[in-house]
Amino acid sequence: MAKVRGTIVVDIEKCKGCEICVGACPTSVISMSTEVNAKGYQYAYLNDPDGCTGCTNCAIVCPDGVITVYRAKVK
Amino acid sequence: MADQILNKELIKPENLVYKKTKILNDNVMHYCPGCGHGTAHRLIAEVIEEMDIQSDVIGIAPVGCSVLMYNYFNIDMQEASHGRAPAVATGVKRLWPDKTVFTYQGDGDLAAIGTAETIHACNRGENITIFFINNGIYGMTGGQMAPTTLEGMKSSTTPYGRNIAMMGNPLKITELVAQLPGTCYVTRQAVHTPSSVRKTKKAIRKALEYQKKNIGTSFIEVVSNCNSGWKMPPVQANEWMEENMFPFFQLGDIKVPEED
Ligand code: SF4
Ligand code: SF4
Numbered sequence: 001m002a003k004v005r006g007t008i009v010v011d012i013e014k015c016k017g018c019e020i021c022v023g024a025c026p027t028s029v030i031s032m033s034t035e036v037n038a039k040g041y042q043y044a045y046l047n048d049p050d051g052c053t054g055c056t057n058c059a060i061v062c063p064d065g066v067i068t069v070y071r072a073k074v075k
Numbered sequence: 076m077a078d079q080i081l082n083k084e085l086i087k088p089e090n091l092v093y094k095k096t097k098i099l100n101d102n103v104m105h106y107c108p109g110c111g112h113g114t115a116h117r118l119i120a121e122v123i124e125e126m127d128i129q130s131d132v133i134g135i136a137p138v139g140c141s142v143l144m145y146n147y148f149n150i151d152m153q154e155a156s157h158g159r160a161p162a163v164a165t166g167v168k169r170l171w172p173d174k175t176v177f178t179y180q181g182d183g184d185l186a187a188i189g190t191a192e193t194i195h196a197c198n199r200g201e202n203i204t205i206f207f208i209n210n211g212i213y214g215m216t217g218g219q220m221a222p223t224t225l226e227g228m229k230s231s232t233t234p235y236g237r238n239i240a241m242m243g244n245p246l247k248i249t250e251l252v253a254q255l256p257g258t259c260y261v262t263r264q265a266v267h268t269p270s271s272v273r274k275t276k277k278a279i280r281k282a283l284e285y286q287k288k289n290i291g292t293s294f295i296e297v298v299s300n301c302n303s304g305w306k307m308p309p310v311q312a313n314e315w316m317e318e319n320m321f322p323f324f325q326l327g328d329i330k331v332p333e334e335d
Pocket of ligand 1: 052
């Protein structure tokens with residue numbers, strides 16, 4: 001059966017670590033890093049390759065517009 | 076590993092479903108982490124892109140946290156002095172009636188020093204769109220009480236909370252402008268959740284489309300957070316906003332044009 005899978009690409013250096021995207025994800029697959037970026041912010045990342053559906057929720061709430069989303073049907 | 080991108084095989088142009096609009100440039104916004112200004116900027120930019128009006132839109136920037144907003148938009152913009160954005164927009168729109176003209180103002184700019192300009196532009200029914208970002212506080216200058224500060228709300232000048240007897244009532248200027256015959260569309264929205272973002276984007280699109288019909292001023296309030304001014308982490312500030320701001324500043328359409 002065809003399944004929808006997605007992924008996100010976070011522009012790590014521009015993420016401000018606000019965590020708004022974390023709560024917006026319906027499948028709870030975004031976590032915050034333990035490392036920090038050059039500005040000192042912990043940044044968002046996808047923690048589960050199977051959980052993202054590419055719904056774009058995280059990207060549309062990100063105040064800094066740093067999330068790009070891809071989605072495809074896979075067998 | 077946090078810096079490892081998962082599902083790399085999906086990253087192809089044909090699978091792209093969301094990317095920041097090119098109407099915004101790549102400058103890093105100066106706003107605090109989690110601030111709704113960034114989201115509001117992006118939604119306006121996305122609607123400009125979708126309506127294909129990049130070369131026909133003129134924005135008027137305010138004084139306040141968003142004073143530097145012209146650094147982020149790839150459109151024509153003009154800075155106004157404090158509170159005067161609707162007056163500047165009036166002049167711009169009257170000179171270029173075919174352009175889409177908007178102001179973007181915070182609550183200190185629009186509802187305090189700019190109250191006269193706001194009310195008279197709306198009362199004249201200028202064919203402009205006003206975006207009003209209300210976070211209940213003076214953000215840029217250090218979190219002082221604004222006209223929109225809630226009863227009991229703490230700010231740097233109301234450390235024990237706003238006392239109505241001493242400091243007066245919080246102002247619902249959006250309900251006020253809705254009373255004026257010059258406004259055609261008045262709505263209050265938010266940008267803190269995916270569903271509120273989608274609703275706000277629809278409202279922005281409607282407002283700019285009404286402007287093309289020359290039926291009066293369209294006015295969108297966005298109730299937003301000020302994490303730094305409220306002294307809370309962003310996610311907690313959004314929860315506080317839902318619990319405290321929304322009961323007073325209720326979301327939804329306040330005035331819609333009669334269907335033509
Ligand atoms: S696209 Fe949707 S499912 Fe994927 S990480 Fe973002 S919010 Fe979660
Ligand atoms: S919403 Fe954007 S800026 Fe905030 S943590 Fe997520 S990716 Fe980073």
